[in-house]
Structures are given as C-alpha cells and as structure tokens.
Amino acid sequence: MKLTNIMIGLFLGVGLISSCQSEIDEAKGYGYLQLSSVDVNKSVTTRADITSSEAIAVDILNASNTVVKHADDWKTLDDVLLPVATYTIKAYSADKNMETQGFDALPYYEGQSSVAIEANKAKTVEITCKLAQTMVSVSCSESFKSTFSDYTCYIEGADALSIPFVKDETRTAYVKAGQSLTVKVDFGNGKTFSQEIVSKSEAAYHYKVTLDITDSNAGIDISVDQTIHQYDVTVKVPTKQESADMVTSDIRNDASKVWGQFAYLSGACNLEEITSPVQFRYKKKADSEWTTVEAVQEEGTKNYSAKVAPLDFGTQYEYYILCGDKAGETCTFTTESYVEIPNLNFDTWSQNGKNWYPNADASNSYWATGNEGVTLGGSSNSTGVEDSHSGLAAQLQTVQVKVLIVKVTAAGNIFIGNYKTNTSNPASSVSFGRDYTGARPTKLSGYFKYQPGATMSDGSVPSEKLEKDECDIYIQLWSGGETIGEGHFITNETVSEYTHFEIPIEYTVTNKRPDKIAIVATSSRYGGYFDGMNVIGQLAIGSTLWVDDFELSYY
Known part of the structure; x- marks a missing residue:
C-alpha cells in the first residue's frame, strides 16, 4: 500500500452562511476559520501492515504560540470565530507517538501553515501532512x-x-x-x-x-x-x-571521545609479539590521504589511544588502528557542530528608554543585564563604551540606587540568560543560560580591566572578611540540568590597561553533550547574594569591570 500525504483544506471567511455574516457584522474585528476538506495523496511505498485510515488532530495557535482551539479529529472542528490576527494551523497524527522507533513504530504525519484572518474577507489555505x-x-x-x-x-x-x-x-x-x-x-x-x-x-x-x-x-x-x-x-x-588481533574501537557515539575539533582514537592490539610501533591513521571521509599518528599504550593493558587535532567542526572522519602490516577495521565518527554565540565582542548595544541592552533588539533576547532593575531608581550600570580593546566594550559598575524607599546595591553584570525584575525577591530576577547544541568549548578568553571600589560593605557572604572587591568572569555548561563543565576568572587586582585572560573549562562530566550554556561577567563577585531586598554579599560601590572581545576555543 502507499505512504499518505494528507492535505487539509481550510476555508477562511465571512459570509459563509447568513448566520455567520450577521455575527461578523456585530464584531468587525473577527473572521471565521472553517476546515472544509481532506485530500490524501498516495505517493511513497510504505509498510504493508499500515492501515490507510489516519486520524488527524488540529491545533490553532496564536502569535504567542498558545493553542486557542484544538480538535482530536479535524472533521469535528466546527466553524471557528477568531479575532483578526495571524494564526498557525498545525495538523498531526492524533494517535501516534513520534518518539517510538523500530519495527513496532507507526508512521507519524505532521504539517503546518500560517494564515492571516482579516475582517470580512474570505481566504483558503492548505496544509500538507507529510511523514515526519x-x-x-x-x-x-x-x-x-x-x-x-x-x-x-x-x-x-x-x-x-x-x-x-x-x-x-x-x-x-x-x-x-x-x-x-x-x-x-x-x-x-x-x-x-x-x-x-x-x-x-x-x-x-x-x-x-x-x-x-x-x-x-x-x-x-x-x-x-x-x-x-x-x-x-x-x-x-x-x-x-580482520581477526580480533587488531580491534579499532567504535567511538562515534561516545561523547567523551568525540568533540568539536579533536577526538580520542582508541583500539586494541592483541598480537602475541608487537615488533612495530602501534599507530592510528585517520582522514576526512571525503579525502584520499591518511594522516598517521603514534598510539600511546594504556599501562598494563593492550589498549591504545591517540588524541588527534585540530579537526573540522561537523565533519565525518575515518580511522583505524595499525601495527606493522596488520590493520583493524575502519570506523567513522562525526565531530560536533559549531554554533555561534552572538555578540561575543560586545560591539552591539541598543537602548529603550533608560535601559541599555547588549543585543540589537533593545531587549534581553540573548545576552542580558540587570539594568531593568537598576533603572527603577537610577541609570543603567551595564553599558557599551568606546573605552575598549576594539569597537565597543561592556562596562559593568557596582552602584547603589533607591528603589521605592529602599537603598539597593547592584553589581554591574552581563550574562547569557534572561532578566525580569522581581522587587520582592531580587535574587529570582536572574535566569542564567540559554539553549545550546554546539560543540563543547575548552577555553574562554578575552580582555578585561578592573578597578575595585574604595570601601567594602559588610556582608555574611563569604564568611571570611574581604579586603577588596572581586570581579568574576565565568562560563558554565549544563546537560539535563546537571553542570558538566565550568571555569572562572577571579581577581581583586587593579588592572588599568586591557589585559588578556584565559579560562580553561574543566569538564566534570565528559560523556554528555551540553544543552545549555551561560557566560557571565560581574563587577562584584558576591553581588548576587540577597536576603530579601538586602545584598548580603560583600562588595564595594564603584567597583568597575570592563570586558571585551570574548572568544571560545575548542581544542
């Protein structure tokens, strides 16, 4: 039998029937959405045990991606009166699980289309549900x-x-x-x-x-x-x-072995006598010439390994272990892909009222700061400045502002994440990190200047008394909510000229790939510790950190 492409025809309009027209006349900002037909286009050979019937559910979503109407079966969806706006219509298999894999899995279809509903105008739109x-x-x-x-x-x-x-x-x-x-x-x-x-x-x-x-x-x-x-x-x-004398380990699904720009090749040589150096050969799958590297034997075993770098992101490689004229099986792996972190040089800034943002759209859309909280009683304390290593730099300053009737100390900060002011619980205003599916970096570097403030405040964090304020620049990566890698650069020294720094990233978990990343810089390391509205971290008003031209390395 045939694999089905399911076509859902939709008719948008007013004047569909007299009762519809009268309702729209009373509400000029509305239109009707009507699902009128389904067409099945049989085009691709599929499994013989799949039935031809297909239950298709429909969701109508508004611009906020909220479902405003759902039907388990599109045929049961009556005419829908909707405000004038643009909507997304999603159709999908109602009784299948897309996550199931194997012989017992059933075909799952999905498709979507967008439509703008206009008052007193009729439109048609079709959705093609294809095998997902x-x-x-x-x-x-x-x-x-x-x-x-x-x-x-x-x-x-x-x-x-x-x-x-x-x-x-x-x-x-x-x-x-x-x-x-x-x-x-x-x-x-x-x-x-x-x-x-x-x-x-x-x-x-x-x-x-x-x-x-x-x-x-x-x-x-x-x-x-x-x-x-x-x-x-x-x-x-x-x-x-080849016999089991030479075994090339299959590393393609081992995250601890395959990274963005390097990999750890591994294998075993079980020969009774080894007369030649054990080596690995590797190349890009698309290339013809092999590169040879010496293998290192793991003490007390017949296992060998070698680190190869630099490799290209998102590229398939072939490799095998070699001892004399005996070679192991040729295996493959694909390196992690590169995903760009925007505005790492901090050259892009935009303004909305009193608030400055380190993004082009005048919002905390990728990078964020605490400016929206600080400007309740003062001016932005995290801004782009021309005093830089190149282009613009981020200037982060610890300040004291009056919010309502309370004086609040705020450290200057910039971070990948989101900020939404909560005056009753300032610590909850910050959400660190954003989704990330790129290669795991091994180092964060960049340029900075720092001027600690003159007078330290009292505070219970940390427990020991600080003589000078400290800045903190750090990177953190998570997988499934678990921290897998992290690195910090902390100093209390006065640095008057832009100076290069490097932060090696220590991975405590190497067999998982990240799904979230944060990069953070703050003028006062302990400025984020609160007890209610009060900062309990030790810091100094006037502490200023400048950061510029961040860069991630991958091997």
Missing part, C-alpha cells in the same frame, strides 16, 4: 549470504538506537529523522563491520540498504529516486574480515 520519520530496511545479496553464514545486521543511530535485522528480515523500521544512521554487521568471534549510510537522515524518505561483498576495500554506492522518496544504498563488505 525516516524509513529504513536491510536486505542481503545472494553473494553476501553465501559468503557469510553467520551474521546479524543492525541499524544504529543516536540515543543508543540499535535495530536488529536478522537473516531474511523483510520488515521496514521507522526511526527519527535528522540522525546519523549506520549499518553494523556482527559476524561473531569479535569481528564486526560498520558503515555510515547517511549523516543526517531525511524525513519521508526510505533508505533501502543492500549488503553486498567486495574482494578489496569496503565501499558504498547511493542512488536517489526523488519521485518515490527512496535512497538505494549498497554497502560493499570486504570478504576477509
């Missing part, structure tokens, strides 16, 4: 079957995905789109073969993998038929599989 997953199947040529009598094939991907395709398996599996997919053949006795078939799988495509044999090096042939959304992938497996 990737389909994959594995078959073996007769030559492969006759050459190898005992084997199991697996399709592997992100999040420990491993789908077994035993001999003569004919079923098709559904997996999440957008992930790297690899076919792995386990021959037993420690012999395996792996080949990446796609670095980023596409939704609504079927990857039909055929395993064949070759007497030389492994290879892969790919052809695409756009008319039926199908990739035909032929993987050529060498007829002679």
Whole structure:
C-alpha cells in the first residue's frame, strides 16, 4: 500500500452562511476559520501492515504560540470565530507517538501553515501532512549470504538506537529523522563491520540498504529516486574480515571521545609479539590521504589511544588502528557542530528608554543585564563604551540606587540568560543560560580591566572578611540540568590597561553533550547574594569591570 500525504483544506471567511455574516457584522474585528476538506495523496511505498485510515488532530495557535482551539479529529472542528490576527494551523497524527522507533513504530504525519484572518474577507489555505520519520530496511545479496553464514545486521543511530535485522528480515523500521544512521554487521568471534549510510537522515524518505561483498576495500554506492522518496544504498563488505588481533574501537557515539575539533582514537592490539610501533591513521571521509599518528599504550593493558587535532567542526572522519602490516577495521565518527554565540565582542548595544541592552533588539533576547532593575531608581550600570580593546566594550559598575524607599546595591553584570525584575525577591530576577547544541568549548578568553571600589560593605557572604572587591568572569555548561563543565576568572587586582585572560573549562562530566550554556561577567563577585531586598554579599560601590572581545576555543 502507499505512504499518505494528507492535505487539509481550510476555508477562511465571512459570509459563509447568513448566520455567520450577521455575527461578523456585530464584531468587525473577527473572521471565521472553517476546515472544509481532506485530500490524501498516495505517493511513497510504505509498510504493508499500515492501515490507510489516519486520524488527524488540529491545533490553532496564536502569535504567542498558545493553542486557542484544538480538535482530536479535524472533521469535528466546527466553524471557528477568531479575532483578526495571524494564526498557525498545525495538523498531526492524533494517535501516534513520534518518539517510538523500530519495527513496532507507526508512521507519524505532521504539517503546518500560517494564515492571516482579516475582517470580512474570505481566504483558503492548505496544509500538507507529510511523514515526519525516516524509513529504513536491510536486505542481503545472494553473494553476501553465501559468503557469510553467520551474521546479524543492525541499524544504529543516536540515543543508543540499535535495530536488529536478522537473516531474511523483510520488515521496514521507522526511526527519527535528522540522525546519523549506520549499518553494523556482527559476524561473531569479535569481528564486526560498520558503515555510515547517511549523516543526517531525511524525513519521508526510505533508505533501502543492500549488503553486498567486495574482494578489496569496503565501499558504498547511493542512488536517489526523488519521485518515490527512496535512497538505494549498497554497502560493499570486504570478504576477509580482520581477526580480533587488531580491534579499532567504535567511538562515534561516545561523547567523551568525540568533540568539536579533536577526538580520542582508541583500539586494541592483541598480537602475541608487537615488533612495530602501534599507530592510528585517520582522514576526512571525503579525502584520499591518511594522516598517521603514534598510539600511546594504556599501562598494563593492550589498549591504545591517540588524541588527534585540530579537526573540522561537523565533519565525518575515518580511522583505524595499525601495527606493522596488520590493520583493524575502519570506523567513522562525526565531530560536533559549531554554533555561534552572538555578540561575543560586545560591539552591539541598543537602548529603550533608560535601559541599555547588549543585543540589537533593545531587549534581553540573548545576552542580558540587570539594568531593568537598576533603572527603577537610577541609570543603567551595564553599558557599551568606546573605552575598549576594539569597537565597543561592556562596562559593568557596582552602584547603589533607591528603589521605592529602599537603598539597593547592584553589581554591574552581563550574562547569557534572561532578566525580569522581581522587587520582592531580587535574587529570582536572574535566569542564567540559554539553549545550546554546539560543540563543547575548552577555553574562554578575552580582555578585561578592573578597578575595585574604595570601601567594602559588610556582608555574611563569604564568611571570611574581604579586603577588596572581586570581579568574576565565568562560563558554565549544563546537560539535563546537571553542570558538566565550568571555569572562572577571579581577581581583586587593579588592572588599568586591557589585559588578556584565559579560562580553561574543566569538564566534570565528559560523556554528555551540553544543552545549555551561560557566560557571565560581574563587577562584584558576591553581588548576587540577597536576603530579601538586602545584598548580603560583600562588595564595594564603584567597583568597575570592563570586558571585551570574548572568544571560545575548542581544542
């Protein structure tokens, strides 16, 4: 049977029926949304056990991404009276779980469109619901079957995905789109073969993998038929599989081994006698020339490793272990991708009233400061200035302002995150960090000046008495709410000229990749400690920190 593309037709209008018209006449700022038809376009071959019926739910969302109307079945959604505005219409499989992967997963369809409702005007809009997953199947040529009598094939991907395709398996599996997919053949006795078939799988495509044999090096042939959304992938497996004497460790899913611009290659040499230096060879998959590096033996074991750098972001590499004329299996890995942190040089500033923002849109949209709180009783204390290393710099100053009838001390600060003033609980005004999916940095560097204030305040944090105020520049990364990496630069010295600093990032967890990042700079290290409205951190009014031209390093 056929994979369905589901078309939902929508009719927007007034004057649909006389009763609708009369209601709109009474409310000129409204229009009607009507779902009028569904068209099924059968275009791509899918699994034979999938039924043709498809329950489609619909959400109507406003500009704030709030659902203003939902229907479990689009057919039950009556005419909807909506205020004049732009809406997003989302349609999706009502009874499926998109996260399920494997033979038991069912196809999940989704699609969306936007529409502007205008008073007293009729419009039409169509939504095409397409398959949101990737389909994959594995078959073996007769030559492969006759050459190898005992084997199991697996399709592997992100999040420990491993789908077994035993001999003569004919079923098709559904997996999440957008992930790297690899076919792995386990021959037993420690012999395996792996080949990446796609670095980023596409939704609504079927990857039909055929395993064949070759007497030389492994290879892969790919052809695409756009008319039926199908990739035909032929993987050529060498007829002679290396023994377990030389084992190249598969590191592609090991976050502790694969970073943005470096990787730790690993493997084992189980030969009785090692007469030649053990080495690793690696290259970009797209290149033809290999680079050789010496391997380092782990004391008391037959395991070897080597750090290779610098590598390119988001690039697939091949590698294998080598001892004399004996080589291990060729494996692959893909380095972490680069994601740019905006305005690291602090050259971009914008103003809204008394508030200055380190972003172009006059809001705390990526970088933030506490200016919105400080300007309740004074002027912004975190601003862009021409006294810089280059362009503009961020000047952060500890000040005292009067908010309502209370005097409040506020440290100058700039940070990746958000700020929303809470006068009754100032400590909760700050939210550090934003989503991050880029490569893990190994160092934060930049330029700074610092002038501690003249007189320290009393305070209970820290417990020991400080003689001078301290500035703090730091970076922090999280994964699932857990801190995995952090680094600080702290000083109380007067630094009158822009001076370079470097902050190595210490990763206490190396087997996880970050999902959140924060970079913070403050003129008073303990300025963020509050007891109600009162600052209990020791600091000095007038302490000023200048920071400029931050940079992240990745190896």
